[in-house]
Amino acid sequence: MxxxxxxxxxxxxxxxxxxxxxxxxxxxxxxxxxxxxxxxxTIQGNKWHKLKHNLEAAKAAGKSTLLTFGGAYSNHIAATAAAGQAYGFQTIGYIRGDELAGRPERWSHTLLTAQQNGMQLHFLSRSDYRLKTQSDFLDTLSAKHSEAYILPEGGTNQAAxxxxxxxxxxxxxxxxxxxxxxxxxxxxxxxxxxxxxxxxxxxxxxxxxxxxxxxxxxxxxxxxxxxxxxxxxxxxxxxxxxxxxxxxxxxxxxxxxxxxxxxxxxxxxxxxxxxxxxxxxxxxxxxxxxxxxxxxxxxxxxxxxxxxxxxx
Ligand SMILES: Cc1ncc(COP(=O)(O)O)c(C=O)c1O
The missing domain is CATH 3.40.50.1100 (Rossmann fold)
Structure with a gap:
């Protein structure tokens, strides 16, 4: 529940x-x-402080999904997946490193746990990953995932x-x-x-x-x-x-x-x-x-x- x-x-x-x-x-x-x-x-340390107002903002905006970015060992990816599980959001993670796509045997504990907590994982090449702060890339993602509240890498924004x-x-x-x-x-x-x-x-x-x-x-x-x-x-x-x-x-x-x-x-x-x-x-x-x-x-x-x- x-x-x-x-x-x-x-x-x-x-x-x-x-x-x-x-x-x-x-x-x-x-x-x-x-x-x-x-x-x-499960949403340990600074992650709790960074996520709590963002979770409220996502709820207030009527969003059902949290979408964010991170590397294979990102505590922020782990925390976002856990927050989705605990507070009733779907979660999507865009992960740096397309060499990991379809290779769960090479995934870190962080990625495996995020997936167990329901996060849908997408892998980006390192060059595509670098686009993650650019407005046209974010506009395309918003259009593709209109239900999603987008959090930057590391979860750092004013709400955080x-x-x-x-x-x-x-x-x-x-x-x-x-x-x-x-x-x-x-x-x-x-x-x-x-x-x-x-x-x-x-x-x-x-x-x-x-x-x-x-x-x-x-x-x-x-x-x-x-x-x-x-x-x-x-x-x-x-x-x-x-x-x-x-x-x-x-x-x-x-x-x-x-x-x-x-x-x-x-x-x-x-x-x-x-x-x-x-x-x-x-x-x-x-x-x-x-x-x-x-x-x-x-x-x-x-x-x-x-x-x-x-x-x-
Ligand atoms: C455990 C831990 N401490 C500190 C930090 C650094 O936090 P910030 O990205 O807000 O500088 C992070 C990264 O996000 C982290 O996972």
Missing amino acids: PHTLTPDYRTNDSPMMALEHPLFADHGIKVWMKRDDLNHP VQGFKTLSQTIEFQCPNWTHLFTAVGTGGTLAGLVKFATPNPQRHILGVASLKQADYLIPDIESLSGVSYNAAHSPNWRLLTEYCGPGYGQTAPDIEAAQHWFESQFHIPLDSVYTNKMVYGFLQELQSGRLPSGSKVVLYHSGGLQGNPKT
Whole structure:
């Protein structure tokens, strides 16, 4: 039986966990992790915040289907399929890589689960996939799927950004004196939402750790989505940290893996291997290079993504 969107779901909540460790005490900082890997059983982490207003908009527009785009390991594809299953929408995924068409034996766990959750999968060549933001390509798709509400890759749009309002308010309530907030960055929608809704305070810094290489091109998008310019004397101030992405998107390196392993074994909190691993690595590097002053109160945002971890 599909669920309806109720106010309860709009205020879904997860714990803010204090992380105690001699390393943090030695640097005179306090650290918490906002455990949004626990906020929803299937639409985990930042995906819940990005989808909730879009689901309402799709319902309000009378659309029966959610249509979106992603790679074979996309958490957004997994979350959209799960949201369709939970809230009574059909789902269609346009997936990068036509070499996967008709070859389910080569599909990732993400694609197999999306299909089990009812998503209809279409595979695009890499060159066609690049058209996914162009208006004539989108017009053709809208004409072909007139029943569909179209979500961009990664689910990032203004409705998604708006979804971070309640998260920001909850972080404020659970950890009112935070000075530094770290989050992982893919398209920048999550960072933009956290920047837009943070309570201004000159001591506050929101730090986005890019999971892909040469991510500076995201800065204008984040500025426009958040309405807050980069490096301005604005509070809270935000930065995009581009040096902790390792070899590139979905790829890791021994120092990133070591940081993930250290964190998971110290705190018994699982990280994903695309986004939150690099966020934690970035935080540890900033700490060890002396860029987090004594007295800092740091919140690490766990944005989920655990569905993509290799299954044992
Ligand atoms: C688990 C996880 N964390 C963080 C991100 C980055 O979010 P955004 O695309 O909003 O920057 C993603 C990607 O969508 C993700 O799946």
